Amino acid sequence: MSQSNPLDKNSLVLEKIKAGDKAALLDLYESNLSMVSNHILKNNGSRDEAKDILHDSLIVLWNNIRKPDFKLTSKPSTYIMAVSKNLWLKKLSKAKRESSKDITTLNVSDHPLSVHQIDVKKAMLALDEIGDTCKQILSKFYFDGFSMKEIASQMNYANADTAKAKKHQCFKRLSEIIKSRYNLTDFLG
Amino acid sequence: MKDWTEHIEDYLSGQLSPQDLKAFTKELETNATLKQEVALGKLLIEAIEKTGELDLKDYLIKHTTTATPSKTKYYWTFGAAAAILIFGIFMYNASEEPVTAKKEPKSYFGFEELENTTAEVSKAKRKKKTEPKIAQIDDDDRPLDSSNYIAQGDELAFLDENTAESRMMLSSNTIIPISIAAVTPPPVKESTITYDYSNSKSRALKKEVFSKNKIASRKDRDSLSAANNEKTKEIKKQKAQKKYTFQVSFYENESDTILLCNSTSEEKVDLEVDNLSPENAVILLYKNTYYLKSGEDFYQIYFNQSSSIESKITDIELIDILKGEPE
Secondary structure, X not given: OOOOOHHHHHHHHHHHHHXXXXXXXXXXXXXXXXXXXXXXXXXXXXXXXXXXXXXXXXXXXXXXXXXXXXXXXXXXXXXXXXXXXXXXXXXHHHHHHHHHOOHHHOOOOOXXXXXXXXXXXXXXXXXXXXXXXXXXXXHHHHHOOOOHXXXXXHOOOOOHHHHHHHHHHHHHHHHHHHHHHOOHHHHOO | OOOHHHHHHHHHOOOOOXXXXXXXXXXXXXXXXXXXXXXXXXXXXXXXXXXXXXHHHHHHHHHHOOOOOOHHHHHHHHHHHHHHHHHHHHHHHHHOOOOOOOOOOOOOOOOOOOOOOOHXXXXXXHHHOOOOOHHXXXXXXXXXXXXXXXXXXXXXXXXXXXXXXXXXXXXXXXXXXXXXXOOOOOOOOEEEEEEEXXXXXXXXXXXXXXOHHHHHHHHHHHHHHHHHOHHHHHHHHHHOOOOOEEXXXXXXXXXXXXXXXXXXXXXXXXXXXXOOOOOOOEEEEEOXXXXXXXXXXXXXXXXXXXXXXXXXXXXXXXXXXXXXXOO
8 A cells, every 4th residue: 555545544543642642633623623613603603613613622532532442443534523513513503501590599509510520620739749750750640641661751760660650650640739638538429 | 467558449340350349249248438439539530531531622722713812801902002003193183283262153963983184174164154944953953962971062074085185084074972881891891882983873873872772863863963953964975885894892901091092994992091991981072183081071082192191182162162162
């Protein structure tokens, strides 16, 4: 197969994304924007909403592609379009639900963040306090899904074990911050 | 006994050996503290993932959308550009446009663009003096002005389409107040109002600024005006194609309020006034010149020129005229 073969191109993009190359997402953004925009504009959306949905779809792709059991059977563009349609549908039905709600039945907890979401927010704040290296190593492992070996080479640790020890230390630091601030029984509801 | 809390991460990321997993699960059933720690661990991972998503989204937004500068910044650039660009032009214009307070008894709200100050105008003025009926229309309009500013006499002035000079002017001896009070200044230190001086429509728009529900009566009056004066009608028709939109915005920096105008004919104004209150500001038009009334003070508004406190009017005679007080 030659380099210019579109199939090859697609798998190359996917490989890049898998390897944590965010710029590859930008290529996918460019090549899919008009398609996603068309769909959303036709369905009561705006150009800005289309961009937002496309961003979210790319994040879904980013997340899923690094799951071990995920296998992309279609072209990336088909996948992105399908996810975008779904996300937009969700957004529309959510908007509809909210607008049809009777003000008298509105529950305080309906709208603002749930207790769980608030807990996540608190943890996110704590994450900002553990230092950049710690944040990075945890993000690389839990969000980007890199192996400890990959992280070790990316972040200049001697080996996977050193990186793992560092990660463990960071995770512990994060949970200590939470424990020092909140009563766990209350915190986890 | 093994310290299972050390293995929570491995458990959560599926990295425990089968034996350890079995033992860990068993321990979890009875150990409430461990259960709690596991729940916390899950939450922390969720927070890490969520943060990662947000960071990625930030990255995408940053790299896929062109950043739009804030409005204020835009205005500053705009003002600065106007200032630099046009100072020369202003000097040129100002020199050939002396403001002389000359009152004439005739009244006509002529929102016509006047593009010259040449003989054609005086010719037009002489013609118009034979049509006194227009004064009635003026009276009719008075209540709408909601201020003491009453149109001082003027004659209909022609727009000479062929004149090279393209300054936008309105009829010469009229004092036309345009209250800005009708525009609620938005919370963000900036308010904008659009005036349309497209000849026959300009008065109507002014009224709209005051009160939208008077549109109907405005229409009546306009037709009355046309009926009363054939000549006016003709000229209005002539000018109808030429449209000016005149936009006035206020924005504030630390100490001053700045008036910024621009029109479709590209004239720009950037007037800086201490303690200008947009709510009480009134723009006046007198003898082809715009003035801003703020409190008791009047400022001349120069087109294509950034001006500030220096443009304050000190000529008492002119102030009296602008105040609408009898001479």
